[in-house]
Each structure stands twice: as structure tokens, then as C-alpha cells.
Amino acid sequence: MTINSLALLEKTLNREELLQKAKEVGELAEKYADQTDFDRKLPDEVMEKVKEAGFHKLLRPKAYGGQDLDYYTFGDIIRTVANYNVSAAWLTYFAIIHETWPAFLDKQGREELFGTGELMADVFAPIGKVVNDGEGYRISGTWNFCSGIPYCDWVALGAIHQLHDGTEPEFGLFIVHKKDFEIVENWDSLGLRGTGSNAVKLDNVYVPANYVFPVTRVVNGATAPDGNYEPDYQIFNVPYLAFFLAGFSHVAIGGVERLIRNFKEKTEHRVRIFNNNTNEKNAGTAQRTLAELNIQLTALKALAKDYADRLHRYQNEGIRVLDEEEREQLFAIRGYIAKTSAEMATRILITLGGNSVYKSDGTERFVRDILTVAAHPTHQYEDAMAGYGSAILGFKGHPTW
Numbered sequence: 001m002t003i004n005s006l007a008l009l010e011k012t013l014n015r016e017e018l019l020q021k022a023k024e025v026g027e028l029a030e031k032y033a034d035q036t037d038f039d040r041k042l043p044d045e046v047m048e049k050v051k052e053a054g055f056h057k058l059l060r061p062k063a064y065g066g067q068d069l070d071y072y073t074f075g076d077i078i079r080t081v082a083n084y085n086v087s088a089a090w091l092t093y094f095a096i097i098h099e100t101w102p103a104f105l106d107k108q109g110r111e112e113l114f115g116t117g118e119l120m121a122d123v124f125a126p127i128g129k130v131v132n133d134g135e136g137y138r139i140s141g142t143w144n145f146c147s148g149i150p151y152c153d154w155v156a157l158g159a160i161h162q163l164h165d166g167t168e169p170e171f172g173l174f175i176v177h178k179k180d181f182e183i184v185e186n187w188d189s190l191g192l193r194g195t196g197s198n199a200v201k202l203d204n205v206y207v208p209a210n211y212v213f214p215v216t217r218v219v220n221g222a223t224a225p226d227g228n229y230e231p232d233y234q235i236f237n238v239p240y241l242a243f244f245l246a247g248f249s250h251v252a253i254g255g256v257e258r259l260i261r262n263f264k265e266k267t268e269h270r271v272r273i274f275n276n277n278t279n280e281k282n283a284g285t286a287q288r289t290l291a292e293l294n295i296q297l298t299a300l301k302a303l304a305k306d307y308a309d310r311l312h313r314y315q316n317e318g319i320r321v322l323d324e325e326e327r328e329q330l331f332a333i334r335g336y337i338a339k340t341s342a343e344m345a346t347r348i349l350i351t352l353g354g355n356s357v358y359k360s361d362g363t364e365r366f367v368r369d370i371l372t373v374a375a376h377p378t379h380q381y382e383d384a385m386a387g388y389g390s391a392i393l394g395f396k397g398h399p400t401w
Contacts, residue, residue, distance in 0.1 A: 005070075005072055005305070005308075005309070005312075009070055009072055009073065012067075012068060012069055012070045012073045015073050015076075018053075018055075018058075018073060018077055019073070019076060019077065019080055021053035021055075022053070022055075022076075022077045022078075022080035022081050022092070023080055023081075023083075023084070024049065024053075025046065025049050025050055025053060025055075025081050025088055025092060026080060026081040026082070026083055026084030026085055026088055026089070027084055028045065028046050028049055028088075029042060029046045029081070029084060029085035029087065029088035029194070030084040030085045032045075032046065033085060033194075033362065033365060034359070034360075036085075036087065036193065036194040037193045037194070037359075037365065040185075040187050040188060040189075040193050040194075040196060041150050041187075041193075041194060041195075041196030042087060042088060042091065042194040042195075042196065044151070046088055047091065047119070047148075047151040050088075050091065050092055050095050051095075051119065055077065055092055055095050055096050056095040056096060056098070056099050056119055056120075057099065058074075058096055059074070059096055059097065059099065059100050059234070059235060060099050060100070060102075060103065060114060061103050061229075061230045061233045061235075062230065062233070063229070063230055064103075064110070064111075064114040065114075066233075068234070069234075070308075070312070071243075071246065071308040071311045071312060072305070072308050074096065074246075074247070074308075075246070075247065075249075075250040075304060075308060076250075077092065077096075078092060078093045078096075078247050078250040078251055078254065079250040079251075079253055079254035079257070080254065081254065082250065082251050082252075082253070082254025082255045082257075082258070083254050083255075083257060083258045084258070085194065086191070086192065086251060086254070086255040086366060086369035086370065086373065087192050087193065087194025087195045087369065088194065089250075089251045089254055089255070090147060090192055090195050090251055090373070091147065091148045091151075091194075091195055093247035093248075093250070093251060094121070094147055094148055095119055095148070096247070097243075097244050097247065098119070098120040098121060098122055098156075099114070099120060100235045100240075100243075100244070101122070101156060101173065101213045102114055102120070102213075103224065103233065103235060103236070104213055104214070104218055104222070104223065104224050104225075105210055105211070105212075105213065105224065105225070106210045106224065106225050106226045107226055107229070108210055109175075109208075109210040109211055110224075113154060113175070116153060116154070118152065118153035118154065119148065119151050119152045119153065119154075120152055120153070120154040120155070120156070121146050121147065121148050121149050121152040121154070121155040121156070122146075122155060122156040122157070122158075122173055123143040123144075123145060123146050123155070123156075123157055123158055123200070124158045124173070124215070125143060125144075125145070125158050126158040126159050126160045126171055127141055127142075127143060127158065127159070128140065128141040128143070128157050128158060128159030128161075128174060129141055129159070130159045130161035130174065132164070133206060135164070135208070135209050136206055136207055136208045136209050136211075137161065137174065137206070137207045137209070137212070138204050138205060138206055138207070139157065139159060139174045139176070139202065139204075139205055139207055140202060140203045140204050140205070141157070141159070141201075141202065142184065142199055142200070142201040143157050143158070143199060143200050143201075144186065144197075144199045145197050145199075146183075146197060146198060146199060146200045147192075147195045147196070147197040148195060148196060148197070149183055149196060149197070149198055149200055150183065150196040150198070151196070152178070153177060153178050154175060154176070154177060154178070155175070155176060155178070155181065155200055156173035156174065156175045156213055157173060157174050157175075157176065157200070157202075158171065158172075158173055158174075158215075159171075159172060159173075159174055160172075163209075163212065163214065164209055170214065170215075170216040170217070171215040171216045172212045172213060172214050172215055172216070173212070173213040173215060174207045174211065174212055175207065175211040175212070175213065176202060176205050176207060176211075180202055180205045181200045181201065181202040181205070182200065182201045182202065183198050183199070183200060183201075184198055184199035184200065184201050185198050186198055186199050187199075189372060190368050190371065190372050191365075191367075191368035191369040191370070191371055191372030191373070192369050192372045192373065210225075218240045219239075219240060219241055219321075220321060221320040221321045223236045224236075234315050236320075237314070237315045237318045237319075237320065238311055238314045238315050238319070238320065239314060239319065239320055239321060239322050239327070240320070241401070242310075242311065242314070242322065242327070242330050243311055245330075245334060245378045245379070245401070246307055246308070246311065246334075248334060248338065248373065248376060248378060248379055249300075249303070249304050249307065249333070249334055249337040249338070249379070250304060251373055252300075252337055252338055252341035252342075252370055252373050252374065253297070253300050253301060253304060253337065253341065255341070255345070255366050255369055255370045255373070256297065256300075256341045256344050256345055256366075256370060257297060258366060259344070259345055259348045259363065259366050259367070259370075260290075260293050260294065260297060260344075260348070262348075262362070262363055262366075263289075263290065263293065263348045263351070263352065264290060266352055266355075266356075267280050267281050267286050267290065268280075268281045270352075286351075289347070289351055293344055293347070293348070296340060296344055297344075299340075300337050300340060300341065303333050303336065303337055304337065306333070307330065307333055307334075310330070324391045324396060324397050325388075325391040325392060325397075327391070327397060328384075328387045328388040328390070328391040328392075328397035328398065329388055329391075331378075331379070331383075331384045331387055331388060331397070331398060331401045332384045332385055332387070332388035334378065334379035334384065335379045335380060335381040335382075335383070335384025335385060336381065336384070337379070338373060338374040338376070338379040338380075338381065339374060339381035341370050341373070341374065342370055342371050342373075342374040345366065345367045345370040345371065346367060346371070348363070348367070349363060349364065349367045377401070378401050379401075383398055383401070384398070384401070386398075387401070
């Protein structure tokens with residue numbers, strides 16, 4: 001099926017306005033980049049800018065303030081912010097996608113969460129300990145890597161447990177309010193320092209039954225427990241994890257796109273003292289490197305567009321569950337983009353030489369951020385390729401991604 005991407009872009013009527021807001025978020029975050037690295041979180045001002053832009057509401061159901069947002073503009077918002085600050089792009093992406101899982105709760109649950117207007121976080125790692133308590137549950141545990149938690153009122157935390165209406169243990173996210181958890185400030189990382197991805201800790205916290213996002217059921221094609229109340233809601237009509245994980249590639253691409261721009265500018269003005277004071281832009285090696293980087297970037301953007309094309313096809317055809325090979329091919333696309341972006345970033349740093357390692361330059365921060373993006377489990381290259389190769393041969397792929 002051919003995807004008319006131009007028509008889909010036109011469907012998002014405020015596309016240019018959204019991208020301008022994304023640029024403003026990125027520019028503001030870049031202004032505070034040095035302080036952000038020290039504080040290990042973005043200034044509140046930046047996250048308020050994200051909320052003012054309304055990014056967190058974009059992919060809600062329309063009944064709760066969402067709109068028809070095409071997946072190309074979705075990616076371009078993230079990539080635009082990443083051109084200026086990768087941590088801000090990471091949190092902008094999460095602000096958008098984290099307001100899709102409340103759509104899969106019952107009416108009371110989703111209205112209570114959407115009604116607050118506050119940001120939400122999650123950690124999918126299923127490490128929580130859950131026990132039944134009447135009609136609800138009690139959950140305990142400590143979850144690391146809770147991106148954006150300093151700015152969020154709600155967090156959804158992973159655990160495997162047999163739900164009251166289930167027959168066997170299943171993967172779910174148990175949703176708790178900030179009054180019920182402790183933030184453990186342990187985020188001191190190589191990159192993405194501005195994401196404030198601290199741990200959350202809670203002990204024996206009560207979670208109502210309608211505050212559980214049933215991940216296993218949604219991955220297997222379920223919508224809301226009270227029925228498909230908005231049949232044309234785009235997230236009800238795509239494979240949930242394939243959509244949910246799509247933005248990581250745009251974070252990486254946006255960061256490496258900025259690095260390539262920096263590389264070009266530095267090459268044009270760089271004088272090589274130990275190479276007879278020659279201008280680097282006249283060197284065939286620099287020209288070749290710049291050409292290869294641009295071709296690689298073009299290839300990564302093409303893969304990201306292919307991924308978005310597929311999401312639109314799934315949405316048009318109401319495909320919520322993928323066959324094993326296609327599911328793993330998407331994992332492989334994400335893994336390839338992440339690994340290639342990290343390799344490109346490292347090459348740029350090494351080729352630019354000593355001046356690029358100063359923190360005042362900014363190059364090293366983008367490189368650190370992109371390396372850290374590539375370390376996320378949802379697109380780790382070795383897992384992705386092993387899973388895809390296994391699926392091609394007719395075996396099961398990765399158990400989660």
C-alpha cells in the first residue's frame with residue numbers, strides 16, 4: 001500500500017506551528033545546557049515550555065484534547081528539539097507518548113489522569129512486587145531510569161502479576177501518584193544528564209484496579225476495558241509498542257544531524273597546524289568524511305520514514321498485532337539507527353580532534369548523549385539483529401521488543 005505522506009502532513013494543520021514550538025523548546029534547553037549537565041536535570045522552565053506547547057496532549061484521544069497527528073510530524077518534533085538538546089528531545093518524546101497509555105484505562109481512570117493536566121512518567125522494567133488487596137493491589141519496589149520524574153505527578157511502574165480478571169501472571173504498569181513515591185536522586189550518567197532519570201521507590205502502595213495499564217493485553221490487541229470508545233483513535237489502531245518506541249530513532253537522528261552541521265562549520269574554518277597550516281576544508285579526507293556522514297544521515301532518515309510509513313499503514317488497516325518477522329524487523333531498524341548514529345557521533349568527535357573535547361564546545365555533550373541513547377534496551381543493536389535473524393529463520397524473536 002502506498003502512503004501519501006504529503007496528504008498526511010497536510011492533515012496536521014498546525015504542523016509548522018508545532019515545529020516552531022519544538023525549535024523554541026530546543027533553543028531554550030540549549031541555553032541552559034552547561035547548567036543542566038551539572039544539575040542532572042533540565043530547568044523547570046524548559047519543561048514548562050513543553051507543557052505550554054501542548055506536546056503532552058497531542059496523541060491523547062480527541063475526546064481528551066488530542067488531534068490527528070501524523071507520525072512524520074511526531075518524529076520531526078522530536079528531531080527538531082534534538083537539533084539543540086538531546087535530553088530535551090528525550091523528554092519531549094516521553095511527554096507525548098506517556099499520555100497514550102491512560103487511553104487504555106476505564107473511563108474513570110483515564111478521566112482522572114487526563115484531568116490533572118500534569119506530566120506522566122513510566123518505567124517498563126517489570127521488577128515490582130505486587131500483592132492483592134481487596135479490589136486493588138499493593139506494590140513495592142525501586143525502579144531506576146525514571147526519565148523526567150522530577151517534573152511528573154504520575155508514574156506507571158512495571159510488574160508481572162495475575163490481575164483480578166486474569167488467569168495467569170501478566171505484564172502491567174501500575175500507576176501511582178507522586179505523594180506515594182520517593183525520588184531517589186541517583187542519576188549521574190555519561191549522557192542524557194538533563195533527563196533527570198532518577199529512581200523511584202515505594203513500599204506497599206495501594207493501586208486501584210482501574211489504575212493498571214495491562215501491557216500484555218494491549219500488545220495482544222486490546223483497547224480500553226470498557227470498549228473502543230473512540231474507534232478512529234490512532235493509537236487503538238496500531239501495534240502499541242511499535243508506535244511507543246518509534247521516537248528513539250528521531251532523538252538519535254536529530255542529535256547526529258546537529259553534529260554533522262557542527263562538523264561542516266568547523267571543517268570550513270579549521271587550520272591544521274601540524275599539516276603545514278593547511279585549511280581542513282581543502283583536504284580530501286575531510287571532504288570524504290563529510291560526504292559519508294551526509295549519506296549515512298540520508299539513509300537513517302529514510303529508515304525512519306519507512307518506519308512511519310508502516311505506522312500509517314497499520315493505522316489505516318487497523319493492524320494492532322504484527323507477525324514475528326515484521327515485529328523484529330522494526331526492532332532491527334531501531335537498533336541499526338541507534339548503533340549507526342553512535343558510530344557517526346564518535347567518528348565526528350575523533351576526526352575533529354582535540355578542540356572538540358572541551359565541554360565549552362558542546363560537541364562532546366552531543367556525542368555522550370547519543371551514545372547513551374544507543375544503550376537503551378529497546379534498540380540495542382546485538383539484541384535487535386539476533387531477534388530479527390531468528391525471526392527470518394522462522395523462530396521466535398526477542399521476547400519483549
